[in-house]
Amino acid sequence: MFTSLSWRPLVLASSCTVAMVAVTLATVPSEGLVERVEARLPQSAPELTAHEMRLPEEGGTPLAAPHPEPGGVAACEEGGSDEVLALDDDGAPGGQRPLWVHRPPGPDSADLPVLYLLHGSASTHVTLMEQGLGPLLDREMCRTGVEFVVAAPHGQESGGAATEWADAADGSFGLESFVTGDAVEAVEGEHGRHRNLRAIGGFSMGGYGAANLALRNTELYTQVASFGGYFGADDPHGVLGDDTAEHSPDRLLDRGGPDDLRFVLVEGDDEHPGPEDGGVRGEAERFAGLLEDRGMTVATDHPDGGHDFETWKSSVPTAVDFLAAGWAASP
Numbered sequence: 440m441f442t443s444l445s446w447r448p449l450v451l452a453s454s455c456t457v458a459m460v461a462v463t464l465a466t467v468p469s470e471g472l473v474e475r476v477e478a479r480l481p482q483s484a485p486e487l488t489a490h491e492m493r494l495p496e497e498g499g500t501p502l503a504a505p506h507p508e509p510g511g512v513a514a515c516e517e518g519g520s521d522e523v524l525a526l527d528d529d530g531a532p533g534g535q536r537p538l539w540v541h542r543p544p545g546p547d548s549a550d551l552p553v554l555y556l557l558h559g560s561a562s563t564h565v566t567l568m569e570q571g572l573g574p575l576l577d578r579e580m581c582r583t584g585v586e587f588v589v590a591a592p593h594g595q596e597s598g599g600a601a602t603e604w605a606d607a608a609d610g611s612f613g614l615e616s617f618v619t620g621d622a623v624e625a626v627e628g629e630h631g632r633h634r635n636l637r638a639i640g641g642f643s644m645g646g647y648g649a650a651n652l653a654l655r656n657t658e659l660y661t662q663v664a665s666f667g668g669y670f671g672a673d674d675p676h677g678v679l680g681d682d683t684a685e686h687s688p689d690r691l692l693d694r695g696g697p698d699d700l701r702f703v704l705v706e707g708d709d710e711h712p713g714p715e716d717g718g719v720r721g722e723a724e725r726f727a728g729l730l731e732d733r734g735m736t737v738a739t740d741h742p743d744g745g746h747d748f749e750t751w752k753s754s755v756p757t758a759v760d761f762l763a764a765g766w767a768a769s770p
Contacts, residue, residue, distance in 0.1 A: 510584020530612025557645030604648030608680025640664030
């Protein structure tokens, strides 16, 4: 059972125009999605902009992407609605785990994509709301003409440990189970999505969590957006137990599985030092190389800035272009 609380939309953050990339998914999209989305994208050439996204090496399946124009969607006229659900969860502080859901205007449907967002170790879903991600993403929906639901769970646990968005080895909490189970059910309800219409993203620890959960649950997602993430398990509180390999994205690639997962990796050009010094500098390029070696689709973006929301928000248009192209692509 869950209850809901209302939340007043916050201030729209600024962003910048970016280049767009489109690639072809290896699975069949939901009926009518391609026509619904592609009808809103004009057939004009992309423009060069301040952000420079590295695209997949030749030999993948990149397509020339049109530069988007404002779409005739409801998000252009009216901001999305915000709701904070409270779902029963014994591992959450107070026994209930909040879940922020931001929906575009209009009815929900099974062909409306969903982006699940995971926050970092020192923040919560409220941080994402206060950073203005709802209004910012509304603007991106209008710009691209592609609307989608945003859902961000609270990822802390009662003891204060860094959860790594995982199920604790000692059973004290189950964040992976919550994100991939209860949260999906609460957000999608009777309008369950095809995996082609689910993306998962996150910031810092959430960027790691997004990659980890996507690779561990390939039946659920086809796209990942990681902002300032890392791709080897970093478990300062030992919540993963002895076997961290099963929670390390760079190691999970060796398990095989679907090769249609698409990744956009954002890392500021003044990011914290490398992993050997407790930072994440160079992680995007390192992981991108591993993905490319396996023939998977990956794009990287290096905006000006460091390990902070202002840097990451400047790349939100880049990430939305990437996700919208994936949702619209057809074999």
